[in-house]
Amino acid sequence: MLRPIRTLAAAAAALALVSACNSASTNGASAGGPDGASGISRGVSADSIKVGGIVSMTSAGGYSKKDTDLGARARYLRANAEGGVHGRRIDYLGAEDDGQDPAKNLAAARKLVQQDKVFAVSPMSSVTFSGADFLEQEKVPTFGWGTLPSFCGPRHIYGFNGCLVPSPGGTLNQTWPEGIAQVLGGASGRSVAIIANDSDAGKFGIRTFQQGFASAGFRVAYAKASVPATAVPSDWSAYVKEILAADGGKAPDAVISVMQTPGNIGLFTALKRSGYQGLLSDPTDYDPGLLAKDATRQALDGVYVLLQFQPFESADPKMAQFKADIKAASGGQDVPLNMHMLTGYMSADLFLSIAREAGKDLTVESFQAAAQGFSDTGTLVGDRALPKGQKDSFGCGALVRLTNGAYEVAVPFACHEPIPFT
CATH class of the missing domain: 3.40.50.2300 (Response regulator)
Known part of the structure:
Protein backbone atom coordinates (compact mmCIF):
# COMPACT_ATOMS: atom_id res chain seq x y z
CA MET A 1 0.00 0.00 0.00
CA GLY A 169 16.18 1.06 15.82
CA GLY A 170 16.75 3.45 12.91
CA THR A 171 14.48 3.94 9.92
CA LEU A 172 14.45 2.94 6.24
CA ASN A 173 13.94 5.34 3.34
CA GLN A 174 10.90 4.16 1.39
CA THR A 175 11.46 6.20 -1.78
CA TRP A 176 12.34 3.19 -3.92
CA PRO A 177 9.52 0.75 -3.04
CA GLU A 178 6.90 3.51 -2.93
CA GLY A 179 8.06 4.86 -6.29
CA ILE A 180 7.98 1.42 -7.91
CA ALA A 181 4.50 0.90 -6.48
CA GLN A 182 3.36 4.13 -8.14
CA VAL A 183 4.74 3.01 -11.50
CA LEU A 184 3.04 -0.40 -11.23
CA GLY A 185 -0.28 1.02 -10.06
CA GLY A 186 0.08 -0.41 -6.58
CA ALA A 187 2.09 -3.05 -4.74
CA SER A 188 -0.72 -5.45 -3.83
CA GLY A 189 -0.30 -8.74 -5.67
CA ARG A 190 3.02 -7.60 -7.20
CA SER A 191 6.29 -9.47 -6.78
CA VAL A 192 9.89 -8.29 -6.87
CA ALA A 193 13.30 -9.92 -7.20
CA ILE A 194 16.20 -8.12 -5.50
CA ILE A 195 19.79 -8.93 -6.47
CA ALA A 196 23.09 -7.57 -5.20
CA ASN A 197 26.82 -8.25 -5.13
CA ASP A 198 28.25 -10.84 -2.75
CA SER A 199 29.82 -8.31 -0.38
CA ASP A 200 29.08 -6.83 3.02
CA ALA A 201 27.43 -3.84 1.38
CA GLY A 202 25.42 -6.08 -0.95
CA LYS A 203 24.20 -8.28 1.89
CA PHE A 204 23.17 -5.27 3.93
CA GLY A 205 21.39 -3.83 0.89
CA ILE A 206 19.43 -7.06 0.44
CA ARG A 207 18.43 -6.99 4.10
CA THR A 208 17.19 -3.40 4.03
CA PHE A 209 15.45 -3.42 0.65
CA GLN A 210 13.83 -6.78 1.33
CA GLN A 211 12.23 -5.26 4.41
CA GLY A 212 11.37 -2.01 2.61
CA PHE A 213 9.64 -3.62 -0.37
CA ALA A 214 7.75 -6.05 1.85
CA SER A 215 6.57 -3.21 4.07
CA ALA A 216 5.29 -1.34 1.00
CA GLY A 217 3.10 -4.35 0.16
CA PHE A 218 5.22 -6.24 -2.37
CA ARG A 219 5.84 -9.96 -2.31
CA VAL A 220 9.62 -10.42 -2.27
CA ALA A 221 10.03 -13.54 -4.40
CA TYR A 222 13.83 -13.46 -4.60
CA ALA A 223 16.50 -11.66 -2.57
CA LYS A 224 20.13 -12.68 -2.98
CA ALA A 225 23.55 -11.08 -2.72
CA SER A 226 25.08 -13.59 -5.10
CA VAL A 227 26.93 -11.72 -7.87
CA PRO A 228 30.75 -11.62 -7.43
CA ALA A 229 31.84 -8.22 -6.17
CA THR A 230 35.32 -8.28 -7.67
CA ALA A 231 34.52 -9.06 -11.32
CA VAL A 232 31.51 -8.73 -13.61
CA PRO A 233 30.25 -12.17 -14.70
CA SER A 234 30.71 -13.02 -18.37
CA ASP A 235 27.73 -15.40 -18.25
CA TRP A 236 24.51 -14.25 -16.58
CA SER A 237 22.41 -17.26 -17.57
CA ALA A 238 22.33 -18.85 -14.11
CA TYR A 239 21.13 -15.63 -12.47
CA VAL A 240 18.52 -15.04 -15.18
CA LYS A 241 17.20 -18.59 -14.87
CA GLU A 242 16.71 -18.21 -11.12
CA ILE A 243 15.05 -14.83 -11.40
CA LEU A 244 12.65 -15.86 -14.17
CA ALA A 245 11.35 -18.73 -12.03
CA ALA A 246 11.47 -16.93 -8.69
CA ASP A 247 7.76 -16.16 -8.34
CA GLY A 248 6.36 -19.67 -8.03
CA GLY A 249 7.86 -20.72 -11.34
CA LYS A 250 7.17 -17.48 -13.17
CA ALA A 251 8.93 -14.15 -13.54
CA PRO A 252 8.51 -11.42 -10.91
CA ASP A 253 6.84 -8.14 -11.79
CA ALA A 254 10.03 -6.16 -11.11
CA VAL A 255 13.75 -6.84 -10.85
CA ILE A 256 15.59 -4.55 -8.45
CA SER A 257 19.37 -4.48 -8.87
CA VAL A 258 21.52 -3.12 -6.04
CA MET A 259 24.71 -3.14 -8.13
CA GLN A 260 26.95 -0.68 -9.94
CA THR A 261 26.67 0.10 -13.64
CA PRO A 262 28.77 -2.74 -15.16
CA GLY A 263 26.75 -5.36 -13.31
CA ASN A 264 23.45 -3.72 -14.16
CA ILE A 265 24.30 -3.57 -17.85
CA GLY A 266 25.19 -7.26 -17.90
CA LEU A 267 22.13 -8.40 -15.96
CA PHE A 268 19.59 -6.20 -17.74
CA THR A 269 20.94 -7.14 -21.18
CA ALA A 270 20.64 -10.83 -20.32
CA LEU A 271 17.12 -10.41 -18.93
CA LYS A 272 15.94 -8.55 -22.02
CA ARG A 273 17.42 -11.18 -24.32
CA SER A 274 15.53 -13.83 -22.35
CA GLY A 275 12.28 -12.04 -23.18
CA TYR A 276 11.65 -10.57 -19.72
CA GLN A 277 8.94 -7.89 -19.93
CA GLY A 278 8.79 -6.73 -16.33
CA LEU A 279 10.08 -3.56 -14.70
CA LEU A 280 13.84 -3.08 -14.24
CA SER A 281 15.30 -0.69 -11.69
CA ASP A 282 18.62 0.27 -10.06
CA PRO A 283 20.05 3.13 -7.97
CA THR A 284 23.17 4.03 -9.97
CA ASP A 285 22.57 4.53 -13.70
CA TYR A 286 21.57 8.19 -13.86
CA ASP A 287 24.41 9.39 -16.05
CA PRO A 288 24.04 10.91 -19.53
CA GLY A 289 27.60 9.75 -20.24
CA LEU A 290 26.30 6.18 -20.28
CA LEU A 291 24.23 7.00 -23.36
CA ALA A 292 27.22 7.53 -25.63
CA LYS A 293 27.50 3.82 -26.49
CA ASP A 294 24.70 2.03 -28.31
CA ALA A 295 25.05 -1.20 -26.30
CA THR A 296 24.89 0.64 -22.98
CA ARG A 297 21.97 2.79 -24.07
CA GLN A 298 20.04 -0.27 -25.21
CA ALA A 299 20.78 -2.17 -22.01
CA LEU A 300 19.46 0.67 -19.85
CA ASP A 301 16.53 1.70 -22.06
CA GLY A 302 13.32 1.57 -20.03
CA VAL A 303 15.14 1.18 -16.70
CA TYR A 304 13.83 3.13 -13.71
CA VAL A 305 16.64 4.71 -11.69
CA LEU A 306 16.30 5.70 -8.05
CA LEU A 307 17.44 9.22 -7.15
CA GLN A 308 17.71 10.66 -3.67
CA PHE A 309 17.86 14.22 -4.92
CA GLN A 310 16.00 16.49 -7.31
CA PRO A 311 16.31 15.19 -10.91
CA PHE A 312 18.40 17.26 -13.31
CA GLU A 313 15.20 17.65 -15.34
CA ASP A 392 17.81 8.18 9.73
CA SER A 393 17.68 9.24 6.08
CA PHE A 394 16.03 12.48 5.04
CA GLY A 395 13.40 10.28 3.35
CA CYS A 396 13.13 11.94 -0.06
CA GLY A 397 13.72 10.94 -3.66
CA ALA A 398 12.45 10.39 -7.20
CA LEU A 399 12.50 7.90 -10.05
CA VAL A 400 13.66 8.70 -13.58
CA ARG A 401 13.36 6.46 -16.63
CA LEU A 402 15.60 6.22 -19.66
CA THR A 403 13.33 6.41 -22.72
CA ASN A 404 14.53 6.68 -26.33
CA GLY A 405 17.97 7.83 -25.28
CA ALA A 406 16.89 10.47 -22.75
CA TYR A 407 15.98 10.51 -19.07
CA GLU A 408 12.50 11.59 -18.04
CA VAL A 409 10.96 11.99 -14.60
CA ALA A 410 8.76 8.98 -13.88
CA VAL A 411 7.96 9.73 -10.23
CA PRO A 412 8.54 13.35 -9.12
CA PHE A 413 10.79 14.20 -6.19
CA ALA A 414 8.85 13.79 -2.93
CA CYS A 415 9.29 12.71 0.68
CA HIS A 416 7.94 9.44 2.00
CA GLU A 417 7.24 8.37 5.54
CA PRO A 418 10.16 6.13 6.64
CA ILE A 419 9.61 2.79 8.37
CA PRO A 420 11.38 1.34 11.43
CA PHE A 421 14.34 -0.88 10.57
CA THR A 422 14.32 -4.16 12.47
Missing part, protein backbone atom coordinates in the same frame (compact mmCIF):
# COMPACT_ATOMS: atom_id res chain seq x y z
CA LEU A 2 1.30 3.45 -0.86
CA ARG A 3 2.27 5.60 2.09
CA PRO A 4 1.37 9.32 2.23
CA ILE A 5 3.67 11.51 0.20
CA ARG A 6 4.44 15.12 0.98
CA THR A 7 5.89 17.21 -1.81
CA LEU A 8 8.84 19.37 -0.85
CA ALA A 9 8.31 23.11 -0.73
CA ALA A 10 10.63 24.92 -3.11
CA ALA A 11 13.06 27.28 -1.44
CA ALA A 12 14.08 30.55 -3.04
CA ALA A 13 17.62 30.54 -1.72
CA ALA A 14 20.18 29.54 -4.32
CA LEU A 15 22.83 26.96 -3.56
CA ALA A 16 26.43 28.07 -3.55
CA LEU A 17 29.65 26.64 -5.12
CA VAL A 18 33.41 26.38 -4.78
CA SER A 19 37.15 26.09 -5.37
CA ALA A 20 40.25 24.08 -5.37
CA CYS A 21 43.08 26.48 -4.76
CA ASN A 22 45.85 25.07 -2.61
CA SER A 23 46.88 27.47 0.12
CA ALA A 24 49.99 27.25 2.21
CA SER A 25 48.31 29.09 5.06
CA THR A 26 47.37 26.46 7.62
CA ASN A 27 47.71 26.02 11.31
CA GLY A 28 49.75 23.08 12.49
CA ALA A 29 47.44 22.20 15.36
CA SER A 30 47.20 18.65 16.61
CA ALA A 31 44.48 16.43 15.20
CA GLY A 32 41.02 17.70 15.97
CA GLY A 33 42.13 20.07 18.71
CA PRO A 34 42.89 23.77 18.96
CA ASP A 35 46.37 25.18 18.83
CA GLY A 36 47.39 26.17 22.34
CA ALA A 37 48.73 29.56 21.24
CA SER A 38 46.14 30.70 18.73
CA GLY A 39 43.01 28.80 19.68
CA ILE A 40 42.48 27.93 15.99
CA SER A 41 41.77 24.34 14.94
CA ARG A 42 43.86 22.26 12.59
CA GLY A 43 43.20 23.34 9.02
CA VAL A 44 41.76 26.72 10.00
CA SER A 45 43.69 29.97 9.62
CA ALA A 46 42.59 33.58 9.90
CA ASP A 47 41.55 33.58 6.23
CA SER A 48 41.04 29.97 5.09
CA ILE A 49 39.58 26.55 5.90
CA LYS A 50 41.44 23.59 4.47
CA VAL A 51 39.26 20.73 3.14
CA GLY A 52 40.12 17.53 1.24
CA GLY A 53 38.22 14.64 -0.29
CA ILE A 54 38.42 10.87 -0.78
CA VAL A 55 36.85 9.56 -3.98
CA SER A 56 37.08 6.37 -6.03
CA MET A 57 38.43 8.13 -9.10
CA THR A 58 39.48 4.74 -10.48
CA SER A 59 38.62 1.11 -9.78
CA ALA A 60 39.66 -2.36 -10.94
CA GLY A 61 36.35 -2.74 -12.81
CA GLY A 62 36.64 0.60 -14.58
CA TYR A 63 33.84 2.26 -12.58
CA SER A 64 34.65 5.83 -11.57
CA LYS A 65 33.18 8.40 -9.21
CA LYS A 66 35.65 11.10 -10.31
CA ASP A 67 32.96 13.69 -11.00
CA THR A 68 32.21 13.73 -7.27
CA ASP A 69 35.34 15.88 -7.03
CA LEU A 70 34.05 18.28 -9.69
CA GLY A 71 30.76 18.67 -7.83
CA ALA A 72 32.55 19.55 -4.61
CA ARG A 73 34.85 22.01 -6.42
CA ALA A 74 31.79 23.68 -7.93
CA ARG A 75 30.14 24.20 -4.54
CA TYR A 76 33.30 25.52 -2.89
CA LEU A 77 34.03 27.80 -5.86
CA ARG A 78 30.68 29.51 -5.44
CA ALA A 79 31.11 29.76 -1.66
CA ASN A 80 34.43 31.55 -2.16
CA ALA A 81 32.91 33.88 -4.75
CA GLU A 82 30.32 34.84 -2.16
CA GLY A 83 32.96 35.67 0.45
CA GLY A 84 33.68 32.26 1.94
CA VAL A 85 32.56 31.26 5.43
CA HIS A 86 32.69 34.24 7.79
CA GLY A 87 35.45 35.71 5.65
CA ARG A 88 37.47 32.50 5.35
CA ARG A 89 37.90 31.05 1.85
CA ILE A 90 37.65 27.31 1.33
CA ASP A 91 41.06 25.89 0.45
CA TYR A 92 39.92 22.70 -1.29
CA LEU A 93 42.84 20.35 -1.94
CA GLY A 94 40.88 18.06 -4.24
CA ALA A 95 40.14 14.38 -3.74
CA GLU A 96 42.52 11.52 -3.01
CA ASP A 97 41.86 8.43 -5.19
CA ASP A 98 41.27 5.29 -3.10
CA GLY A 99 40.71 3.03 -6.13
CA GLN A 100 37.89 1.33 -4.16
CA ASP A 101 40.68 -0.30 -2.13
CA PRO A 102 40.22 -0.40 1.69
CA ALA A 103 43.96 0.01 2.33
CA LYS A 104 44.12 3.06 0.05
CA ASN A 105 41.01 4.53 1.67
CA LEU A 106 42.66 4.44 5.09
CA ALA A 107 45.94 5.73 3.66
CA ALA A 108 44.11 8.66 2.04
CA ALA A 109 42.42 9.53 5.33
CA ARG A 110 45.75 9.46 7.16
CA LYS A 111 47.43 11.63 4.52
CA LEU A 112 44.73 14.28 4.59
CA VAL A 113 44.83 14.55 8.37
CA GLN A 114 48.48 13.94 9.25
CA GLN A 115 50.22 15.53 6.27
CA ASP A 116 47.74 17.99 4.75
CA LYS A 117 46.21 19.01 8.10
CA VAL A 118 42.66 19.39 6.79
CA PHE A 119 39.83 20.59 8.99
CA ALA A 120 37.28 18.42 7.16
CA VAL A 121 36.95 15.66 4.57
CA SER A 122 34.16 16.48 2.12
CA PRO A 123 33.39 14.61 -0.07
CA MET A 124 34.05 10.98 0.83
CA SER A 125 32.60 8.77 -1.90
CA SER A 126 33.58 5.11 -2.24
CA VAL A 127 32.18 1.62 -1.76
CA THR A 128 34.70 1.21 1.06
CA PHE A 129 35.28 3.42 4.09
CA SER A 130 38.03 1.77 6.09
CA GLY A 131 39.29 5.22 7.08
CA ALA A 132 36.10 5.96 9.03
CA ASP A 133 37.40 4.87 12.45
CA PHE A 134 40.55 6.94 12.01
CA LEU A 135 38.64 10.05 10.96
CA GLU A 136 36.23 9.66 13.87
CA GLN A 137 39.09 9.15 16.29
CA GLU A 138 40.79 12.30 15.00
CA LYS A 139 37.51 14.23 15.19
CA VAL A 140 37.50 15.19 11.52
CA PRO A 141 34.09 16.34 10.21
CA THR A 142 33.48 14.08 7.21
CA PHE A 143 30.69 14.25 4.61
CA GLY A 144 29.58 11.90 1.84
CA TRP A 145 26.82 9.68 0.54
CA GLY A 146 25.38 7.79 3.52
CA THR A 147 25.27 4.41 1.78
CA LEU A 148 27.76 2.81 4.21
CA PRO A 149 27.23 1.93 7.90
CA SER A 150 29.98 4.36 8.96
CA PHE A 151 27.69 7.26 8.06
CA CYS A 152 25.20 6.05 10.65
CA GLY A 153 26.22 6.70 14.22
CA PRO A 154 29.72 8.25 14.50
CA ARG A 155 29.57 11.80 15.83
CA HIS A 156 31.81 13.44 13.22
CA ILE A 157 30.62 11.61 10.05
CA TYR A 158 27.58 12.84 8.09
CA GLY A 159 25.61 11.63 5.06
CA PHE A 160 24.52 14.49 2.80
CA ASN A 161 21.06 12.94 2.66
CA GLY A 162 21.21 11.25 6.03
CA CYS A 163 21.87 7.67 7.09
CA LEU A 164 20.80 5.19 4.40
CA VAL A 165 22.01 1.97 6.06
CA PRO A 166 20.72 2.21 9.62
CA SER A 167 21.16 -0.11 12.56
CA PRO A 168 18.09 -1.72 14.11
CA SER A 314 13.57 19.50 -12.43
CA ALA A 315 12.49 23.13 -12.88
CA ASP A 316 13.50 23.92 -9.27
CA PRO A 317 15.60 27.15 -9.21
CA LYS A 318 18.17 25.39 -7.03
CA MET A 319 18.75 22.86 -9.81
CA ALA A 320 19.33 25.71 -12.25
CA GLN A 321 21.90 27.08 -9.78
CA PHE A 322 23.60 23.68 -9.53
CA LYS A 323 23.90 23.48 -13.32
CA ALA A 324 25.34 26.99 -13.51
CA ASP A 325 27.83 26.17 -10.77
CA ILE A 326 29.01 22.98 -12.50
CA LYS A 327 29.46 24.93 -15.74
CA ALA A 328 31.51 27.58 -13.94
CA ALA A 329 33.72 24.93 -12.32
CA SER A 330 34.19 23.32 -15.75
CA GLY A 331 35.66 26.49 -17.22
CA GLY A 332 32.43 27.57 -18.87
CA GLN A 333 31.98 24.27 -20.70
CA ASP A 334 28.65 22.43 -20.81
CA VAL A 335 29.47 18.98 -19.43
CA PRO A 336 27.10 16.01 -19.10
CA LEU A 337 25.65 15.95 -15.60
CA ASN A 338 25.68 12.85 -13.41
CA MET A 339 24.76 11.81 -9.89
CA HIS A 340 28.39 11.80 -8.74
CA MET A 341 28.54 15.56 -9.29
CA LEU A 342 25.48 15.97 -7.09
CA THR A 343 27.05 13.74 -4.42
CA GLY A 344 30.12 15.98 -4.20
CA TYR A 345 28.08 19.18 -4.44
CA MET A 346 25.64 18.32 -1.66
CA SER A 347 28.37 16.88 0.59
CA ALA A 348 30.14 20.23 0.31
CA ASP A 349 26.86 22.10 0.75
CA LEU A 350 26.05 20.40 4.06
CA PHE A 351 29.57 21.04 5.36
CA LEU A 352 29.35 24.73 4.40
CA SER A 353 25.90 25.13 5.91
CA ILE A 354 27.01 23.78 9.28
CA ALA A 355 30.29 25.74 9.19
CA ARG A 356 28.32 28.97 8.76
CA GLU A 357 26.16 28.08 11.76
CA ALA A 358 29.31 27.46 13.82
CA GLY A 359 30.18 31.16 13.64
CA LYS A 360 33.42 33.08 13.27
CA ASP A 361 35.28 31.09 15.95
CA LEU A 362 35.49 27.85 13.96
CA THR A 363 36.78 24.86 15.90
CA VAL A 364 35.80 21.20 15.83
CA GLU A 365 33.90 21.82 19.06
CA SER A 366 31.94 24.81 17.69
CA PHE A 367 31.28 22.90 14.46
CA GLN A 368 29.92 19.88 16.34
CA ALA A 369 27.77 22.08 18.54
CA ALA A 370 26.25 23.72 15.46
CA ALA A 371 25.64 20.32 13.86
CA GLN A 372 23.69 19.07 16.87
CA GLY A 373 20.96 21.65 16.29
CA PHE A 374 21.20 22.08 12.53
CA SER A 375 18.17 21.99 10.22
CA ASP A 376 17.01 23.56 6.97
CA THR A 377 14.34 22.96 4.36
CA GLY A 378 13.78 22.73 0.62
CA THR A 379 17.27 21.69 -0.46
CA LEU A 380 18.06 19.50 -3.46
CA VAL A 381 17.87 16.49 -1.10
CA GLY A 382 14.82 17.68 0.83
CA ASP A 383 14.57 18.83 4.43
CA ARG A 384 17.76 18.27 6.45
CA ALA A 385 18.06 17.85 10.22
CA LEU A 386 20.85 16.77 12.55
CA PRO A 387 21.62 14.72 14.56
CA LYS A 388 18.55 12.91 13.17
CA GLY A 389 20.40 12.44 9.87
CA GLN A 390 23.08 10.38 11.61
CA LYS A 391 20.48 7.73 12.40
